[in-house]
Amino acid sequence: MAGAIIENMSTKKLVIVGVILLLFQAFAFMVGGLIAPSPTTAVHYLATKCVDKVKKPQQTKWFMPWGEKKCVNIQSFDEAMAKGIEANNIVFAVHIPLPNKEMSPWFQFMLVILQFDIAFKMYNQIADGALVHIDVGLAYRDDMNSEWTEMAHSLEQRKLSCNFTATKTHENEGRHYECDLLPFMEVGSVAHKYYLLNIRLPVNERKKINVGIGEIKDIRLVGIHQNGGFTKVWFAMKTFLTPSILIIMIWYWRRITLMSRPPVLLEKVILALGISMTFINIPVEWFSVGFNWTWMLLFGDIRQGIFYSMLLSFWIIFCGEHLMDQTERNRFSIYWKQVGPIVFGSFCLFIFDMCERGVQLKNPFYSIWASDIGTELAMAFIIVAGICACLYFLFLCFMVFQVFRNISGKRMSLPAMSKARQLHYEGLIFRFKFLMLVTLACAALTVIFFIISQVNEGHWHRGEHMVQVNSAFFTGIYGMWNLYVFAIMFLYAPSHKHYGDEQSSIQCITGDAGVNSCEDIQPTTTITHVDGPTEIYKMIGQEAQE
Amino acid sequence: MLDGHLLLGWLSFTVIVYLLNLPGPTIAYFGLTGNEPLSVLPLNSLPEESIGRAHFKLCDRLKLEKKQRRMCRRDPGVAETLREAITMSALECQYQFRFERWNCTLEGRHRANILKRGFKETAFLYAISSAGLTHAMAKACSAGRMERCTCDEAPDLENRKAWQWGGCGDNLKYANKFVKDFLGKRSNKDLRARVDMHNTNVGMKVIKAGVETTCKCHGVSGSCTVQTCWRQLQPFHEIGKQLKQRYETSVKVGSSTNEATGEGEISTGRNQQQQQQQQQQPLPGLNDQIPRTMDLLHIEDSPSFCRPTKYSPGTAARKCYKDKNCDAICCGRGHNTQSREVTRPCQCQVRWCCYVECKQCTQREEVYTCKG
Numbered sequence: 001m002a003g004a005i006i007e008n009m010s011t012k013k014l015v016i017v018g019v020i021l022l023l024f025q026a027f028a029f030m031v032g033g034l035i036a037p038s039p040t041t042a043v044h045y046l047a048t049k050c051v052d053k054v055k056k057p058q059q060t061k062w063f064m065p066w067g068e069k070k071c072v073n074i075q076s077f078d079e080a081m082a083k084g085i086e087a088n089n090i091v092f093a094v095h096i097p098l099p100n101k102e103m104s105p106w107f108q109f110m111l112v113i114l115q116f117d118i119a120f121k122m123y124n125q126i127a128d129g130a131l132v133h134i135d136v137g138l139a140y141r142d143d144m145n146s147e148w149t150e151m152a153h154s155l156e157q158r159k160l161s162c163n164f165t166a167t168k169t170h171e172n173e174g175r176h177y178e179c180d181l182l183p184f185m186e187v188g189s190v191a192h193k194y195y196l197l198n199i200r201l202p203v204n205e206r207k208k209i210n211v212g213i214g215e216i217k218d219i220r221l222v223g224i225h226q227n228g229g230f231t232k233v234w235f236a237m238k239t240f241l242t243p244s245i246l247i248i249m250i251w252y253w254r255r256i257t258l259m260s261r262p263p264v265l266l267e268k269v270i271l272a273l274g275i276s277m278t279f280i281n282i283p284v285e286w287f288s289v290g291f292n293w294t295w296m297l298l299f300g301d302i303r304q305g306i307f308y309s310m311l312l313s314f315w316i317i318f319c320g321e322h323l324m325d326q327t328e329r330n331r332f333s334i335y336w337k338q339v340g341p342i343v344f345g346s347f348c349l350f351i352f353d354m355c356e357r358g359v360q361l362k363n364p365f366y367s368i369w370a371s372d373i374g375t376e377l378a379m380a381f382i383i384v385a386g387i388c389a390c391l392y393f394l395f396l397c398f399m400v401f402q403v404f405r406n407i408s409g410k411r412m413s414l415p416a417m418s419k420a421r422q423l424h425y426e427g428l429i430f431r432f433k434f435l436m437l438v439t440l441a442c443a444a445l446t447v448i449f450f451i452i453s454q455v456n457e458g459h460w461h462r463g464e465h466m467v468q469v470n471s472a473f474f475t476g477i478y479g480m481w482n483l484y485v486f487a488i489m490f491l492y493a494p495s496h497k498h499y500g501d502e503q504s505s506i507q508c509i510t511g512d513a514g515v516n517s518c519e520d521i522q523p524t525t526t527i528t529h530v531d532g533p534t535e536i537y538k539m540i541g542q543e544a545q546e
Numbered sequence: 547m548l549d550g551h552l553l554l555g556w557l558s559f560t561v562i563v564y565l566l567n568l569p570g571p572t573i574a575y576f577g578l579t580g581n582e583p584l585s586v587l588p589l590n591s592l593p594e595e596s597i598g599r600a601h602f603k604l605c606d607r608l609k610l611e612k613k614q615r616r617m618c619r620r621d622p623g624v625a626e627t628l629r630e631a632i633t634m635s636a637l638e639c640q641y642q643f644r645f646e647r648w649n650c651t652l653e654g655r656h657r658a659n660i661l662k663r664g665f666k667e668t669a670f671l672y673a674i675s676s677a678g679l680t681h682a683m684a685k686a687c688s689a690g691r692m693e694r695c696t697c698d699e700a701p702d703l704e705n706r707k708a709w710q711w712g713g714c715g716d717n718l719k720y721a722n723k724f725v726k727d728f729l730g731k732r733s734n735k736d737l738r739a740r741v742d743m744h745n746t747n748v749g750m751k752v753i754k755a756g757v758e759t760t761c762k763c764h765g766v767s768g769s770c771t772v773q774t775c776w777r778q779l780q781p782f783h784e785i786g787k788q789l790k791q792r793y794e795t796s797v798k799v800g801s802s803t804n805e806a807t808g809e810g811e812i813s814t815g816r817n818q819q820q821q822q823q824q825q826q827q828p829l830p831g832l833n834d835q836i837p838r839t840m841d842l843l844h845i846e847d848s849p850s851f852c853r854p855t856k857y858s859p860g861t862a863a864r865k866c867y868k869d870k871n872c873d874a875i876c877c878g879r880g881h882n883t884q885s886r887e888v889t890r891p892c893q894c895q896v897r898w899c900c901y902v903e904c905k906q907c908t909q910r911e912e913v914y915t916c917k918g
Contacts, residue, residue, distance in 0.1 A: 037712025044688035
């Protein structure tokens with residue numbers, strides 16, 4: 001058959017398709033850059049130091065940092081010292097969001113980072129490997145006047161990794177340590193309007209809890225959430241992309257089934273790629289606006305993981321099927337060596353993700369990085385996944401190299417071949433080179449935009465307009481891979497033109513009478529006879545013969 | 547042409563005379579540079595009142611200008627923040643100058659008299675007070691003490707929409723804007739006023755320059771495909787330290803009165819020639835004459851601060867550290883040595899907050915004070 005649409009399409013039509021796809025691509029970038037706001041917002045919070053009753057500390061009461069029911073608070077700990085307030089009576093209160101604002105389900109997720117302001121004191125330095133024990137409670141409410149409802153409560157440990165840049169002398173007392181950011185909390189859905197965090201740092205000298213953590217001056221939090229506007233644009237994009245990929249997928253599969261032969265491996269893989277793309281596209285996130293589904297974040301990760309592993313597998317199989325050597329392929333089991341690392345690597349990442357985000361479904365304050373064993377485990381998973389990725393790329397590069405070697409070999413012998421075989425190989429080479437080029441372009445674009453979005457401060461000013469580079473990166477790249485899958489399904493679908501030819505050729509073979517007359521149109525059969533199965537399409541011919 | 551010069555010179559001369567006769571500093575700035583006594587200190591002396599318009603009273607006590615009072619009354623959080631800003635800059639100033647002859651005495655007429663002149667110390671006061679205000683404002687924002695903060699100005703509904711759509715600007719931007727509004731941009735022809743303005747701006751710029759950008763990756767499995775960055779202020783101690791360095795390298799902007807025209811000439815020591823050439827043209831907008839640097843500027847040399855003057859109480863009876871600064875502080879008058887028994891806490895066991903358990907150690911200590 002050898003008749004994918006891409007080979008039989010005239011150059012003019014191909015250019016038109018390319019231009020249309022490019023237009024959509026530009027549109028995707030523009031949607032992100034011009035309509036959407038930046039993807040995420042970080043908000044600073046400075047914890048208010050509330051004073052619990054000195055005599056009898058209450059555990060259940062919630063402390064508000066501001067507003068009508070503001071807690072009794074102190075400005076600094078010098079004040080506490082004078083009033084005889086102890087560490088166990090101090091509650092750090094943070095209300096998310098800031099006054100006059102409210103959270104919304106459109107924010108999708110919320111993660112909070114913890115930072116300690118610790119002053120250097122000669123007699124109260126941070127001990128080596130100091131651990132902070134944090135007693136933290138999270139509560140929510142949906143209107144300003146109702147009571148707080150507890151959402152989570154946990155006793156957490158975080159490792160303080162601080163260093164003091166100046167020399168540790170009396171003169172430098174009072175200067176602050178430079179401490180690493182500590183992951184604090186992650187919530188997978190923002191279903192409520194107001195959140196309240198109450199943090200205590202209880203001291204227990206006998207158990208050595210919170211001893212040697214230096215002179216804490218302040219606790220600062222940074223809350224990160226997705227911007228509502230970005231979520232809306234993102235959902236709109238997904239909602240638009242889902243049917244387009246779905247339609248092309250159905251169209252593609254109908255074409256495949258219309259043929260009398262069973263679909264070959266490559267065709268199945270392309271379909272699988274389409275399915276995984278649709279899976280990622282389906283805007284189930286719409287539900288997160290109405291329901292309090294905290295697992296959405298994890299689910300999103302899984303969907304992305306499936307798509308990435310599918311895409312990587314697709315590249316391997318595509319290369320393999322265009323290898324043009326003498327081995328028999330068309331079976332998935334041939335590729336276990338190459339696909340194995342992908343599966344294993346993504347499995348590792350899945351386990352890691354389950355350990356982090358999976359546990360966070362139960363305890364939003366959990367972090368795998370907080371404990372030593374957890375850190376080692378997480379590192380192990382990531383390193384294994386990294387090794388798998390390296391292995392994969394080695395395989396892929398090797399395969400691409402092989403294909404090119406075979407191509408140049410075939411090029412040499414092309415003039416000696418019959419016209420039909422020549423056409424067939426040229427088609428094969430063209431198909432491969434085309435995909436190679438497009439894939440490389442897509443990958444390069446992804447990398448370039450990634451770098452641009454990292455280097456830039458997130459937005460460019462163009463006169464009065466502000467271009468959100470980060471958002472443009474997300475929508476543009478997402479749109480690009482969608483278009484990529486779309487283009488593959490469209491261009492690599494069997495063509496109608498040859499489709500008819502093939503039927504006739506198969507008829508030739510089965511008829512067995514007009515082999516010679518068919519030879520010119522359909523080279524596969526002859527090649528099968530001459531030098532055994534050289535590549536998949538000959539196999540089809542053979543199968544059809546049988 | 548000559549007439550123009552004369553006129554201009556005469557004008558500036560009268561302005562200077564006029565300003566010199568004014569009571570208090572020429573521009574009512576705020577904080578350490580304002581003309582109110584710093585009686586609002588210490589912070590804790592005020593009863594905590596959160597009902598109604600308690601903050602109005604506080605705003606009135608701060609002796610603000612009309613516009614500043616309006617800004618103060620607009621939000622109950624502002625008054626408290628202003629008070630905190632004053633404390634913060636005052637404490638930092640005293641901390642930074644604890645080993646100097648001028649130890650940032652803020653009370654009484656000394657400060658007011660320094661503000662009337664153009665010393666290095668004046669420059670520092672202006673810079674630290676604007677820096678303190680910016681810092682305190684940004685902090686108050688993130689503590690939720692202000693009712694309107696980052697998504698400012700817009701009416702309530704739009705405000706909420708803006709927040710839901712794309713978040714708000716960061717608190718530092720807001721603080722900067724607020725301080726600029728609060729201290730006001732005055733186009734002033736008087737050299738000293740312009741130098742003060744410049745020094746105020748230096749304070750804000752130092753804060754801005756000290757901002758660090760911190761990022762957090764939170765993409766798939768915590769990868770850096772999604773990254774959020776935010777800007778973070780340096781601790782105020784660091785700002786104070788930087789300003790102190792700038793105080794030490796402060797640039798003198800000379801104002802020599804030309805006999806012929808009586809024109810006030812401004813030139814930095816470095817590029818006097820160039821500046822003088824610029825002086826040839828009559829300048830309607832005198833703004834260009836202040837070099838656009840991050841250096842602090844002063845007009846006149848500081849007094850020695852050794853003897854009691856109207857600028858300082860002098861260094862008599864000041865405590866000093868032998869081999870370190872006694873010679874400098876005591877201005878060569880020598881020092882008294884006193885030997886005392888001091889009971890000091892030592893071998894302390896400190897918890898993170900508010901509790902120190904120490905042994906009491908008795909030591910013999912020498913205390914040095916400057917001779918009168």
